[in-house]
Amino acid sequence: SSLYKRKKEWQTSDFDVGKHLGQGKFGNVYLAREKHARQPVALKILIKKELLDAKVAKFLKREVEIHAHLRHPSILRMYGYFQDDQHVYLVLECASQGSLYGKLEKRGRFDEMTTRQCIYQMANALSYLHTHGIIHRDIKPENILVDGKGKLKLADFGWAVHDRRPRRTTFCGTLDYLPPEMIENKTHNAKVDVWALGVLAYELLVGKPPFEHSEYGDTYHHIVKVKFTFPDHVSSLARDFISLALQYDIRKRSHLSDLVRHPWLQNTFKSVS
Numbered sequence: 366s367s368l369y370k371r372k373k374e375w376q377t378s379d380f381d382v383g384k385h386l387g388q389g390k391f392g393n394v395y396l397a398r399e400k401h402a403r404q405p406v407a408l409k410i411l412i413k414k415e416l417l418d419a420k421v422a423k424f425l426k427r428e429v430e431i432h433a434h435l436r437h438p439s440i441l442r443m444y445g446y447f448q449d450d451q452h453v454y455l456v457l458e459c460a461s462q463g464s465l466y467g468k469l470e471k472r473g474r475f476d477e478m479t480t481r482q483c484i485y486q487m488a489n490a491l492s493y494l495h496t497h498g499i500i501h502r503d504i505k506p507e508n509i510l511v512d513g514k515g516k517l518k519l520a521d522f523g524w525a526v527h528d529r530r531p532r533r534t535t536f537c538g539t540l541d542y543l544p545p546e547m548i549e550n551k552t553h554n555a556k557v558d559v560w561a562l563g564v565l566a567y568e569l570l571v572g573k574p575p576f577e578h579s580e581y582g583d584t585y586h587h588i589v590k591v592k593f594t595f596p597d598h599v600s601s602l603a604r605d606f607i608s609l610a611l612q613y614d615i616r617k618r619s620h621l622s623d624l625v626r627h628p629w630l631q632n633t634f635k636s637v638s
């Protein structure tokens with residue numbers, strides 16, 4: 366039977382747990398096999414005590430509720446979740462080729478065709494999220510996984526929120542993907558994901574994000590001034606696409622629906638080799 370048709374609540378004895386896949390803030394991810402469906406999954410095991418001590422249990426609850434209902438070919442599937450007294454277990458789709466971050470690190474940078482395929486898939490995933498009133502807010506190569514067929518899967522909805530009203534939330538972690546309105550702590554909306562898509566396109570093509578500097582203050586300054594340059598090898602269509610996403614003024618920043626129709630993204634063939 367498949368993972369979809371199960372009736373009862375899962376428990377740890379339903380899984381054979383295998384190799385360690387990754388380490389995160391509040392736990393680990395393991396390759397596992399669900400005994401009845403015999404299908405490989407990624408089992409994210411989070412430590413309740415750490416979640417409670419860090420007061421992030423409500424974030425996790427929101428992440429799970431948002432993620433469990435999403436169905437899109439470019440969004441990592443969450444098949445379900447369960448808990449025991451020490452842990453919360455998220456049963457996730459396993460992306461057998463690991464993260465886009467790992468692939469980018471190995472290759473240095475991607476050619477334009479590969480980058481266009483990646484951005485096309487992520488633009489569609491974001492379009493789906495925005496249509497459902499969700500902003501992801503944490504698009505970056507570390508949160509994008511690659512399945513066995515080279516298709517991208519957007520993962521980690523830890524920072525996703527329902528985009529009901531303009532939001533003010535402080536962020537910790539790298540600035541590289543944050544738009545001016547978030548680092549200037551102004552209200553923000555779904556256009557933060559458009560900005561991040563522009564940063565992602567740049568990083569895949571160039572091998573590093575457009576505003577990266579060793580000093581936090583320098584990165585901050587370059588983001589709010591939208592100061593970046595393109596290496597010669599970047600095509601004019603790619604420059605046009607990225608410049609439409611990296612607009613300071615959110616009224617001038619393209620809508621996702623316009624970016625998915627941009628000439629740079631037309632007739633891509635949807636898988637990363």
Ligand SMILES: Cc1cc(Cn2cc(-c3c(Cl)cnc4nc(-c5cn(C)nc5C)[nH]c34)cn2)no1
Binds near residue numbers: 392393458459463521
């Ligand atoms: C806690 C915690 C850790 C992480 C980061 N993370 C995600 C994964 C992961 C998931 Cl959720 C799904 N499929 C994966 N496939 C891999 C993988 C495959 N190879 C060959 N190498 C890796 C790595 N990782 C997957 C692991 N860690 N988020 O929260």
